[in-house]
Amino acid sequence: MFRFIENGSVTSTKGFKAAGIFCGIKRKRKDLALIYSSLPCTTAGTFTLNKVKAAPLLLSQSIVLKNKTSKAVIVNSGNANACTGEEGYKDAITMQTWCAEKLNLKPSEVLVSSTGVIGQRMPMDTLKKGIEDIVPQLSECGGIDAAEAIMTTDTKIKSFAVNISLSKGNVTLGGIGKGSGMIAPNMATMLGFLSTDASIEKSLLQKLLSEAVQVSFNKISVDGETSTNDMVILMANGAAEIKIEDDSADCLSFKEALIAICKEMAKSIVSDGEGATKLVTIKIKNAKSSKDANLVGKSIANSALVKTAIHGADANWGRILSAAGQSGADIDPAKVSISFDDLPVLLPEYELRLNEESASKILSQAEFCINVDLGQGSEECTWWTCDLSEEYVKINADYRT
């Protein structure tokens, strides 16, 4: 059992503090965030599969792999510190070291994360001043500020928390995220920082996070791009003094809640995708294999032609079928049926049931579901995508200027 907490955040969780400030890396908006737990946290992470990995990501990945616990994450927006070579890696270490000094921690207890423009050196003087300024700002209500400070072209704060009832009491799970452009399948997909006051061993924590990411952040697409800096981090500090053991009923409850919050975060990223005006759920049913279900969902979610048709509220089911056909999955187009929400559009054997007016009404909504029944087996999966608008092009035609 779990319930979402109103205005929840990464600091809804016992023992976590956070802050978010403007330090001058961006022109005006907040650009530096810090999340901190006084208790050591077992830490799990998922990281980009792009061969080009940003310096802070490499540093944080090595810490999550090598160390059992961490206590803080420092995150800047405005500069990705990616494609910056040896010097960039040194900058990430310096950022980590400065932050550790101010918090009286070992550098290896501090994770580092960056997002923004690729290929520019980090303005280290600005950052140093920022780190000095942010540490005294740490607060138990700082989660929303932190969520604001990690945004790039995001227009809305992504911040959630759930309260989970377990056999021995309640624990809390909170998270903040950022997305917008460069959102695509097959890895952590964006920045997400999750905190819990449950006590969970590292290997179990990693297993739970990897499974949750697989059905949430790895099932969304804004533009089919995989960034150099994407990561999702989950820190568990045990402040609630409730331990979650593998294969227990409590573990199942925690997992359900973790998946739910990750899905909400993922959906909030898609619906705030660059230029997006619609959040579309794509449900694939009755595939031969789960791999096929995933391929078809991914292909539809990534299709520029489907996404532009959605933008125009055009019930172009042919593009959906064509995207399924080019997915690489083993499908038989004559067995496919398609519906928009509850409105049948295409039945097997190409039997058309399209009521253009009703269909267009559904596709004009801010949220709706495209159901694709492959009619070949029993595997299924769910993807989320957004429409592709002129605004996406405008935003990305001169992102750096």
Next chain:
Amino acid sequence: MFRFIENGSVTSTKGFKAAGIFCGIKRKRKDLALIYSSLPCTTAGTFTLNKVKAAPLLLSQSIVLKNKTSKAVIVNSGNANACTGEEGYKDAITMQTWCAEKLNLKPSEVLVSSTGVIGQRMPMDTLKKGIEDIVPQLSECGGIDAAEAIMTTDTKIKSFAVNISLSKGNVTLGGIGKGSGMIAPNMATMLGFLSTDASIEKSLLQKLLSEAVQVSFNKISVDGETSTNDMVILMANGAAEIKIEDDSADCLSFKEALIAICKEMAKSIVSDGEGATKLVTIKIKNAKSSKDANLVGKSIANSALVKTAIHGADANWGRILSAAGQSGADIDPAKVSISFDDLPVLLPEYELRLNEESASKILSQAEFCINVDLGQGSEECTWWTCDLSEEYVKINADYRT
């Protein structure tokens, strides 16, 4: 040795006639094309890899596979006859039969091709009248009309021919094509109809066409989509009375010319891509394997972020490197160098040489080259792409209305 013929077309070739008319499938523009050779033609073809294949494509594919020769291709635009089931397949056969009757041919000598909206039945009465009208229009100067009649959202006619000097005389090779949206790698990728008056055996003709398609039509991307109707057909009628044998010097000359005309056709499709304002050549060098070279080229050519940056003339080399990194190829980002035409932008070890002003000048041109040296081996390949503009979204948001 070969040279392009001014205003060349599929009827620049001896023994071929063609016509293109308006018959009423579209609202105003020409929508029916016919190509015809009085001599039987050995025929080769490449066809879409989309699992959803249009009825006329299935019919033509089976003819190319089973029969040695053909004499005509009937092509309509405005209606794809795709996702139309059994009835649609019968319509394609009827279209073939009507055309064969009017030309005094066996149905199996007539190929059928369609392009346009998916999932609507073909207006057969309109088509019947059209076939009656077009046959008397066949002419040795009809190639350009045919090129016009196969266009959908294309803004320019795609028509070329080359004259090839061989040891025993000259042969001609002509072609017309259409593209615009749904242009992507890994198959025939659009409609292309090529004619030659050389005499070439079927198996050799197919080998030559497949090789040429691989380095031309299969190396372009407008939006990463693979259509249900894509095909490229090459017909050889032997009217020049010059036979081309495998592994001969003449064969090499013909192959060079075939690749050249296919590349010109492919490039003309990209530069006339929906909403495109720029034609960009992407040259990948020094990859570990040819597979890696192709993956990197494809990933850059398909990247929405690269294509929007190109649209904005923004020298965002980080997106190019990131696209290479997410391609699945085995690359070491620190070894990569990037240049725009002759202007170095990135050297190995992330050494930045970016002169924003000079770079932006190059990226503002209608045509330029992005060179990506992976620094790891000796394999290479070339891709072509276009920019992604607001206009692409506008065109595709309500294509059917």
